[in-house]
Amino acid sequence: MRLAWTLGLLGLLPFAGLALVALAVTGWHDWALMALRAYGAVILSFLGAVHWGVALRAPEAEAPTNRQRLSMGVLPALVGWAALLLPIKSGLWLLAAALVAVAAVEQWASLRGFVSGPYVVLRWVLSLSAGACLLAAALA
Numbered sequence: 001m002r003l004a005w006t007l008g009l010l011g012l013l014p015f016a017g018l019a020l021v022a023l024a025v026t027g028w029h030d031w032a033l034m035a036l037r038a039y040g041a042v043i044l045s046f047l048g049a050v051h052w053g054v055a056l057r058a059p060e061a062e063a064p065t066n067r068q069r070l071s072m073g074v075l076p077a078l079v080g081w082a083a084l085l086l087p088i089k090s091g092l093w094l095l096a097a098a099l100v101a102v103a104a105v106e107q108w109a110s111l112r113g114f115v116s117g118p119y120v121v122l123r124w125v126l127s128l129s130a131g132a133c134l135l136a137a138a139l140a
Helices: 002-024 026-057 060-085 088-111 117-138
Strands: none
Touching: 002 026, 002 117, 026 060, 026 088, 026 117, 060 088, 088 117
16 A cells, blocks of 8 residues: 555646646646646546456455446546546636545445545545645636
């Protein structure tokens, strides 16, 4: 789990760096917002892929939950794509909300034993941090 924390926290660097550029570097504002929206969409898609992996490795006894897991795997990618089609600031708002929504769904899944508690703690830290960066940039 240590490596997951390390890589997850490193994955926040583009969120924080691009938000900072959008807030502080005049000539790069629009580019930073566009890059941040793209990175947010990619990360949101990645979060969905986690659930495909969980579904594919689930024991046979958990097969009835695979429909929800596979759906949870697809939905974030679709939302990320929609965020790329929206005006930039609206897309940033959507991505921030979606990251928190994914964490909330994972919290629900954790209470039912479908994902581990330590993973959910990591997800909340990363999702709230990334969401804050997206919102700060959207307000810039």
